Amino acid sequence: MEYIKVTSENIEKEHICCALSNTSDIQVASKKAWLSRQFKEGLVFLKSIERGKCFIEYIPAENAWNPILAEGYMYINCLWVAGSLKGHGYSSDLLNACIEDSKNKGKKGLCILSAAKKKPFLADPKFLKYKGFQVCDEATNGIQLWYLPFDKNVHLPRFKECAKNPHIDEKGYVLYYTDQCPFNARYVPMIEAIAKEKSIPFKAVHLQSKEQAQNVVTAVTTYALFFDGNFIANELLNDKKFLKLLEK
Structure with missing residues (x-):
């Protein structure tokens, strides 16, 4: 498999992998x-x-864009291989490239969000355990911060x-x-x-800066849904899933 680095110079002509091929789509934009x-x-x-x-x-x-304390680390926003591309070692390829790049940049290690059991969009x-990652912190809703140190004497990242x-x-x-x-x-x-x-109380808080995201109440900032004060989902809900949730 060949890989390409998307940059400010080529982003307009490159697709961004998330099954979205129409460059004029609002999601792509x-x-x-x-x-x-x-x-x-x-x-x-x-x-x-x-x-x-x-x-x-x-x-x-x-x-x-997450409320973590991990000075000197590289944070992985997303590592995603799906569909027909799964099962060929591409996840390892991408992670190894990240490790090599991070070491070259003098980073202390990597960190990433996960949970004890696989959750959508985490x-x-x-895979993380197989690659040597360990849990270094956990929120009360089960969201975990995992890390891969490049040296034994580095400090642990935390929420x-x-x-x-x-x-x-x-x-x-x-x-x-x-x-x-x-x-x-x-x-x-x-x-x-x-x-x-349906006259249902709903408030969407669009985090538009890293300062906002780094000081919010949830470790997952890409999508975090609360109901009556409690965290209930980090999985993006489309219209059908939201309606199903409302039925419950």
Whole structure:
């Protein structure tokens, strides 16, 4: 497999892997605009030359849009290989490229979000363990911070206190999200409209800066849904999934 690094110079002509081929799609535009801003913060987006979900996205932890304390580490936003591209060792290829690049940049190690059991849109804990990652912190909702140190004597990354116990005082549905996930551009307005139509209390909090994201109440910032104060989902909900949730 050949890989290509998406940069500010080639982003307009490159697809971004998330099964979105229409470059005029609002989801593609949203993601590319977000990536373009993050390149200036040291973000790396490495993907296969094949169309499909096969990429890794990582950034210096100090610039990550998550409430973590991991100075000197590289934070992996997303490592995703899916569909017909699974099972060929591409995840290892991408992770190894990230490790090599991070070591060359003098980083202390890598960190990434996961959970004890595989959750949608989070890294697979079995894969992380196989690759030598360990859990270094855990929030009360089961979201874990994993790390891979490059040296035995480095400090452990950890969550900020604000994210240790994900709970808010507001009633109804409250969603925190960023533009890191391109699908949010389509589905967040969609479920907002459903909630309005059904007179269901719903508030969407669009995190638009790393400062906001680094001080929010949830470790997962790409998509974090609360109901009556409690964290209930980090999985992006389309209209059908949201309606199903409402039925419960």
